[in-house]
Amino acid sequence: MSASNVCPNCGAANGPANLFCTNCGTRLAAAPSTETRVYPAAPSYPVPPSYPVAPAYPTVPPSMPPVAVPYPYVPGPSPWRVRFSTILSSMFKVWSENFLTFFVVFLVLALVNNLIAALLAYALLGTFEIGAGVLPGVPSAVLPSVSLWNLILFALLAVIEGIIINSIVVGGMTEYAVRRHRGEKMSLDQALRRGLEKFPSIFGAALLLGLLTFGLVLLPLLVLIPSISLGGPSSSAAIVAICGSLIGFVIGGIVALYVTIAMSLYAPAIMIEDTNAIGGLSRSWRLTKRRWWTLFGAFFVAGILVLLITLALILPVGIFRNTIASMIASSVASALVGAWFLILAAVAYDLLVRQPSAAAPTYYPAPPIAPPAGAAQTAQPPGTPPPSP
Helix, strand or coil: CCCEEEECCCCCEECCCCCCCCCCEEEEECCCCCCCCCCCCCCCCCCCCCCHHHHCCCCCCCCCCCCCCCCCCCCCCCCCCHHHHHHHHHHHHCCCCCHHHHHHHHHHHHHHHHHHHHHHHHHCCCCHHCCCCCCCCCCCHHHEEEEEEHHHHHHHHHHHHHHHHHHHHHHHHHHHHHHHCCCCCCCHHHHHHHHHHHHHHHHHHHHHHHHHHHHHCCHHHHHHHHHHHHHCCCCCHHHHHHHHHHHHHHHHHHHHHHHHHHHCCCCHHHHHHHHHHHHHHHHHHHHHHCCHHHHHHHHHHHHHHHHHHHHHHHHHCCCCHHHHHHHHHHHHHHHHCCCCHHHHHHHHHHHHHHHCCCCCCCCCCCCCCCCCCCCCCCCCCCCCCCCCC
């Protein structure tokens, strides 16, 4: 039988189910129960503080506080920041570990480019010398006798030829550099086949970027031609046009520099993510959105080193004004440092898209399993966490 519930105010006896005294209306305390009600124990495994402990049964009263124990989470190393020094060191590491491959590929590429440029120069300008090497010894009597339109046509064809030939090699060797930076194996034959496969995308992106940057730089200079031809170089309109074009040239050059660095990762984006020209350029723009100065510093330092090494190899040979010697010297310089910008873009892309994060928890707690219906449980102290794998 259940005991009666006595009112603490007037002492009247009430039924065990009454919540208020029938005599004075005072709220009654819960009547003692002869049944022993045991609630399920808290989980024996530790639970992270951010996850609240849920009761195993719906009968657990909400007043029962959750048991909080430390979560055995060992944080991993914090993410590194991609600095220009990190990009440069990774570039030199990939280049030095695969030196022979890059040297042979870019030596052949430079020889082909120089030979085609020399043939174009002979066909349009009547001399091999202007197309032989980076700094050829061109006699002073050659250029005045050359038609301006022939010179513009030679420059245009040389640029288009360079973009076509380089696009075949750039795509494949970019993926090769990314794979080697990740420690993956890739043969030269596989790299060149991938370059041929993605040639339209690489060529399209390079052509679009080249037209955009050259347009930003050369468009202000085109204002000079109609102004000078109409009013003469000493007229006020010509002076205003010259000042405006110079200001536009400076602004356009700054914008062109920003665009070139921001879209410099289009080749690895196209090769690794298997996208098209527009997709590669836009992907590079997003990746470099907050890393422009980092990439600029890396390209600037690499450019200074490339210039010094190239001049050191070409200037002594250029003194002799020998076409073949100039072509060989420029080809060797390109074989040594021609792959640096390609590798730099490849490792910068790989570092940006593979940023490490904090280590994952050592283990994840399993959800509680409800015991059979009617089974009583006794509270037990928290157990030790399972060992970390």
